[in-house]
Structure formats: structure tokens, C-alpha cells
Amino acid sequence: MQRFSFLxxxxxxxxxxxxxxxxxxxxxxxxxxxxxxxGAGGHGLSTAYHLAKEHGISxxxxxxxxxxxxxxxxxxTHTIRANFLRDVSIRFHDVSVKLYxxxxxxxxxxxxxxxxxxxxxIQSWGKLRDxxxxxxxxxxxxxxxxxxxxxxxxxxxxxxxDLSGVRLPPLAGMAHPQAAMARHDAVAWSYARAADARGxxxxxxxxxxxxxxxxxxxxxxxxxxxxxxxxxxVALATAGNTSHVAAKAGLSLPxxxxxxxxxxxxxxxxxxxxxxxxxxVGLYVMQSDKGELVIGGGTDPIPSYRQGCHVATFEDxxxxxxxxxxxxxxxxxxRQWGGAIEFAYDASxxxxxxxxxxxxxxxxxxxxxxxxxxGGLTYAHLIATxxxxxxxxxxxxxxxxxxxxxxxxxxxxxx
Amino acid sequence: MLQISCPWCxxxxxxxxxxxxxxxxxxxxxxxxxxxxxxxxxxxxxNIRGLHAERWWHVRSCGRILTIWRDTVSHAxxxxxxxxxxxxxxx
Numbered sequence: 001m002q003r004f005s006f007l008x009x010x011x012x013x014x015x016x017x018x019x020x021x022x023x024x025x026x027x028x029x030x031x032x033x034x035x036x037x038x039g040a041g042g043h044g045l046s047t048a049y050h051l052a053k054e055h056g057i058s059x060x061x062x063x064x065x066x067x068x069x070x071x072x073x074x075x076x077t078h079t080i081r082a083n084f085l086r087d088v089s090i091r092f093h094d095v096s097v098k099l100y101x102x103x104x105x106x107x108x109x110x111x112x113x114x115x116x117x118x119x120x121x122i123q124s125w126g127k128l129r130d131x132x133x134x135x136x137x138x139x140x141x142x143x144x145x146x147x148x149x150x151x152x153x154x155x156x157x158x159x160x161x162d163l164s165g166v167r168l169p170p171l172a173g174m175a176h177p178q179a180a181m182a183r184h185d186a187v188a189w190s191y192a193r194a195a196d197a198r199g200x201x202x203x204x205x206x207x208x209x210x211x212x213x214x215x216x217x218x219x220x221x222x223x224x225x226x227x228x229x230x231x232x233x234v235a236l237a238t239a240g241n242t243s244h245v246a247a248k249a250g251l252s253l254p255x256x257x258x259x260x261x262x263x264x265x266x267x268x269x270x271x272x273x274x275x276x277x278x279x280x281v282g283l284y285v286m287q288s289d290k291g292e293l294v295i296g297g298g299t300d301p302i303p304s305y306r307q308g309c310h311v312a313t314f315e316d317x318x319x320x321x322x323x324x325x326x327x328x329x330x331x332x333x334x335r336q337w338g339g340a341i342e343f344a345y346d347a348s349x350x351x352x353x354x355x356x357x358x359x360x361x362x363x364x365x366x367x368x369x370x371x372x373x374x375g376g377l378t379y380a381h382l383i384a385t386x387x388x389x390x391x392x393x394x395x396x397x398x399x400x401x402x403x404x405x406x407x408x409x410x411x412x413x414x415x
Numbered sequence: 416m417l418q419i420s421c422p423w424c425x426x427x428x429x430x431x432x433x434x435x436x437x438x439x440x441x442x443x444x445x446x447x448x449x450x451x452x453x454x455x456x457x458x459x460x461x462n463i464r465g466l467h468a469e470r471w472w473h474v475r476s477c478g479r480i481l482t483i484w485r486d487t488v489s490h491a492x493x494x495x496x497x498x499x500x501x502x503x504x505x506x
Contacts, residue, residue, distance in 0.1 A: 243462035254458035256436060257487070302417075302434040305464045305488045311416050312429055345458035400454040 001197035003108050023189060024196035029203050029226050033061045035383055036222055036231035038208050038245060040064035041073040042184075042369060043362055044237035045191035046376025047383070048200040054377075055384035058199030061231075063224060065207035069188025072239040075307065075339030076369040077262045077296050079275055079286070081118055081179040082143040085134050088394040089348065089408055090141045092374055095391060097143065097178050099373035109190030111182045112289060116274055118179030119148070119156055121324070123168035123280035131174050131279075148173040159271045161326040168280060179275055181286065187372055211249045211359070219249060219358030235360045235383050240305065240340030242363040249356050254345035254400055255363060259304040260296070261313060263336040265328070267291030281320035292334065295321060299341065307338040341366055346405035351379050351388070352397040361397075366408075417490065423477045431475040437461060438468040438482050464488060466496070 002008070002021050012019050035051060037044045040062045052058040064070075080100050082093035104111050122128045135145040153173040154160065163169050192202055203226070212221035212228065221230035238245045243255050267290050275286040282298040297317035300310035314336070322329045344350050344364030349371065351362045362379045365371060378389035388396060394406055417429040437460050445453045461467065464487060472480045485492045 241464065243460070244464045247461075252455065252459040252461070254455075254460065255462050256460055257462055257464070302485075303436060303462065303467070303469065303487050304490065306490055342462070400458050401451045403454065403457075 001108070001193060004110075023193040024202055026204070027201050029061070029206065029224075029229065030201075031228070032221070032230040033201075034059040034232045035235060036060075036229055036233075037062045037235045037237055038222070039071070039237035039239065040068045040188075040192070040202055040204065041071045041237060041239060042069065042188050042191065042372035043239065043365065043375045043379065045069075045188060045195055045202075046372050047235065047237060047362070047379045048202075048376075049191050049195040049198070050376045050380035051384060052195060052198035052200055055380060057384055060195075060200045061203055061229065062195070062200060063203045063206040063208065063222070063229070065205070065225075067204050068192055068202060069185055072339045072341060072365075072368065073184055073188045073372075075337055076184060076367055077284070077286070077294050078181050078184045078369055079118070079179065079284075079367075080182060080370045081176055081275075082370075083118070083120075083134060083138060083145050083174075083176045083179070084408060085137055086348070086406055086408055087137065087141065088391075088406065090138050090143065092378075092391050092395075093371060094141060094143050094178075095377075096371050096374035097180065099377070100180065100182060103182075103187070103190065103373060107190040107194045109186060109193060111186040111190055113180055113182045114289070115178065115180040116286075117156075118176040118275040118277055119153065120174040120176070121153065121157075121170050121276065121278045121280075122172045122174065123170055123278065125171065127280050128171055135174060143178045144176065146175050148175050156274055157272065157276055159325055159327070161324065163324075166323050181275070181288075183289075184369060187369075191372075191376070208245060208248070213249075217357065219356055231358075233358055233360060233383055235362070235379065237362050237379070239363070239365055239368060240342055242342055242361060246354070246359075246361065249359055251354055251356050251359065253350075253354075253361065253363065253397075255342045256303055257305055257340050257342045258302070259300040259306055259308065259310060259338040260298075260341050260367065261300065261309055261336065261338040262294060262296035263314075263333050264288070264292040264294050265331040266334050268293070268331070278320060278324065281316075281323075283317055283320040283324070285321065285325070293328065293331065299343075300338075305340050307340050309336050309338065341368075345400065347408045348406035349375070349392075349395050350397055351375070351382060351392045351395045353382070353386075354397060364395075417485075417492065419471060419483060419492065421473050421477065421479070421481060423479060424473065427473070427476060431473060432471040433474050435470040435472055435480065437463075438470050466493065468495070
């Protein structure tokens with residue numbers, strides 16, 4: 001791997017930056033691998049990296065129907081946080097935040113990590129009780145989630161308008177200082193580069209069309225648009241489309257896919273330096289490094305793979321935005337997009353073996369950008385050792401049998 | 416915004432309804448199933464990418480529940496391919 005450093009930048013500047021090598025190879029597709037990971041997004045690439053790094057398994061192919069990092073990794077709002085309700089979720093995402101803090105150094109790639117806090121605006125007594133409960137649950141595990149006054153809210157978010165006239169005046173706020181943003185493409189690219197350097201092969205534009213099975217029904221490989229590939233294990237990391245791909249192996253999962261949309265305004269001068277989240281009205285807003293306001297809300301309330309704009313939700317979000325930030329009325333929106341995210345029946349992630357031998361799933365990521373490092377770490381552990389990582393023991397599919405649901409309130413599903 | 420045909424009220428905007436999700440078969444008798452089968456019946460969904468049947472509750476009007484066929488990629492609502500009319504389902 002060609003390392004980035006001040007020296008290498010200076011050296012390449014002398015040759016007009018024409019001497020940089022490709023960050024990862026595009027080798028020919030081989031006939032067999034120890035592990036095939038389906039989906040070269042953040043989770044798939046992070047899993048491949050950890051398989052090679054911690055478990056010495058580098059005979060791995062990551063296959064991707066589109067381009068690297070072009071699915072939900074490119075369609076989220078790059079927020080990283082650990083303010084969850086369940087003990088296992090808090091511990092899991094706390095580790096993820098800590099891994100993110102070190103990621104640029106570990107992968108020798110600047111992911112533009114910016115730990116700028118998330119401020120929740122609380123506009124109902126029910127939500128205040130709910131978030132206080134989350135705050136107390138989090139106090140047991142480390143990440144901070146502190147109650148702040150309305151005066152402090154005004155001080156931290158000066159862009160807010162006069163609050164006296166809003167329909168639900170803010171009652172208080174919650175501050176989560178560990179929350180951060182990072183450049184989403186850089187996360188995918190840095191993992192791809194680091195995994196490739198450890199021998200992992202990445203195959204883009206290679207769509208899985210079916211599964212190979214032996215006489216006992218065990219999965220022994222995949223049929224792809226570029227030929228048949230045999231594999232010791234097949235691990236799905238196909239955010240949004242996991243039900244669709246798993247159905248080809250006859251597997252049914254407790255998932256529903258929905259559209260989560262976001263949009264960005266034209267760029268303006270710095271005006272918001274925290275991530276503002278308003279769970280009562282379904283709105284969040286932050287400002288990107290380019291100056292654009294990144295705005296989103298809740299998921300569209302219907303099953304959908306469209307990755308588009310659901311007008312009813314769009315109107316809701318914009319109405320909430322201009323009520324709390326009247327000065328943003330003058331902004332023009334530049335881009336809008338949607339990501340197909342899948343919810344498990346209990347809104348917690350699934351990192352698990354399945355009823356089909358040789359096939360594993362990592363799914364249920366309600367906005368899984370925040371969990372890319374720890375998702376890969378724990379999924380790689382499961383693939384390599386056959387047993388769940390201690391951080392992810394609760395995320396098995398077996399929790400549904402026996403109805404041991406892990407109902408999570410810290411997700412975008414909660415509104 | 417989707418325009419949904421309610422058999423009782425005519426074509427109405429989506430905002431009058433709440434989507435109840437994929438139309439799942441009636442609940443089986445849990446006593447007749449294993450734990451795994453019961454969990455699957457309760458939680459698993461086909462989650463089809465394409466045409467599927469789903470239930471909508473006309474909560475801000477007649478209050479009834481109906482079934483429509485909608486493509487989850489294009490969001491186009493089409494006549495039921497099996498020829499059935501939009502059914503009322505008791506909540």
C-alpha cells in the first residue's frame with residue numbers, strides 16, 4: 001500500500017501528482033475463495049479488513065453489483081453517535097465511535113472525522129422522559145448524554161429563530177458530545193485500500209444472481225453475472241436488499257425495507273457547528289464541511305426500495321425546519337436522495353448465522369454508517385470463529401425464537 | 416403523494432391513511448407450531464422488491480382497512496393481479 005504522509009505528498013507534488021498508484025487492484029475473478037462477502041459498502045469492506053487483520057483470512061472476495069461504496073454508504077447523512085437505549089446497543093455503538101476516532105490513523109487515510117456533538121431538541125414531555133431514560137441507561141456505559149436548558153440550547157444553536165411562536169416550544173435539550181461526522185466515501189475507500197493491501201480482492205459490477213448448494217443444502221458459492229464463484233462461506237452485507245438476495249437462497253428474514261431521504265441546501269457560511277436533532281417533529285440538520293446544510297427526517301412510512309423522494313415526508317421535514325429555523329426559508333435545496341434501509345422486526349441489528357448453512361447475514365442497519373467499524377469487527381469474528389463476538393451476542397437471529405426482542409428506541413424508526 | 420382508491424370513499428390522498436405494511440396471512444395457531452415457526456410467522460416478511468400486496472388503514476376517513484397492490488420500486492398502484500377487489504380486513 002502506498003502510504004500517505006507529508007513526505008509522500010511532497011514527493012508526488014514534484015511529479016505533478018501523476019505518480020500515485022491505484023488505491024486498490026481490480027484482479028480477475030477467481031473460481032474459489034475462503035469467504036465471499038456480498039456487498040462492497042462500508043460494512044462489507046470493514047468486515048473484509050477485519051477478517052484479514054485479526055483472523056489472517058485474506059483469501060476473500062468482496063463482490064458488489066454496482067460500484068464500491070455506492071449503496072447506502074453513499075446515501076446516508078454520515079452521522080456517528082452512541083445515544084441508544086439498550087445496554088448492548090450502547091456498548092456496541094460506543095466501541096464504534098472509539099474505532100472511528102482512531103480510523104484515520106489506523107487506515108492511513110483522512111476520513112475527515114469531526115466530533116462536533118449532537119444536540120437533541122426536546123419539544124414534548126413524553127420525549128423528555130424518554131431521552132432522560134436513555135441518558136441514565138448511557139450513564140452506566142460511558143458515552144455522555146446530558147440534559148441542557150433552553151438557554152444553553154439557544155447558546156449552542158444561535159441559528160434558531162425566535163422560539164416563542166413555535167407550535168411546540170422546546171422544553172430542554174440533550175447534548176451527546178461523542179457524536180461526529182465523517183466523510184462517507186473516505187470511509188469506504190479507506191477500508192477498501194487497507195483490505196486490498198492485506199490481500200482481499202474487490203470485484204465491482206459483479207451481481208449475485210443465485211447460490212450454489214451441495215446435496216445437504218449447504219451454501220458452497222454464488223452464481224454471479226461474471227461467472228460461478230465457490231466459497232467456504234458467503235456473508236451478506238447487502239444493506240437494503242438483504243431480503244431480496246436471501247430469498248434466492250430460500251431464506252426469509254424479519255426485515256422491512258424503507259426509504260430514508262435527505263437533502264442538502266446550497267452552501268452558506270458557517271451557521272451551525274453541531275448536529276441538531278429534533279425527534280418530536282422528525283428533523284435533523286447539520287452543516288457539511290462544504291457549507292451545505294444536510295437535512296433529513298424520519299423514514300418514509302411505507303415499504304419501499306425506490307431510494308427517491310416521498311413528497312409527504314419531504315413536506316413534513318421542510319415544515320419543521322422552517323418553523324424552528326425561519327431564516328432557512330430563503331435557502332434553495334440543491335440535491336435530494338434516498339437510501340433503502342432495512343429494519344429488523346425489533347429495530348436492532350442482526351449479525352448472525354442463518355438457517356441456511358454457509359450463509360451469514362449482517363443486516364437491520366437502521367442507518368448503519370455509524371456502526372461500520374464495529375459491524376465489520378464483529379461480523380468478521382463471527383465468520384472466522386463461528387461464534388458471535390461478545391459485543392454482538394445479542395444480535396443473533398435466534399433472539400426472535402423465544403421472542404427475546406431487543407426493542408430499540410434510539411433509531412430513526414422512532415418518531 | 417400516493418392516491419389510493421378506497422372502495423368506500425373513492426380515490427383519496429395518502430395523508431388520510433396509515434400504511435400497515437405488507438399484507439401477511441392470518442396468524443396461525445401458535446399451539447400448532449414450533450417456537451421457530453411461530454417466531455417466523457410473527458416477524459418474518461417477504462419484503463418484496465417489486466409488486467406486493469399491502470394494507471392501508473383509512474384512519475382519517477371511513478376507518479376501514481383495505482388491501483392494495485403496489486410496486487415497492489416504482490410506487491405504482493396497480494389492480495390486484497389475482498382479480499380480487501380491495502378487501503376490507505377487520506382490524
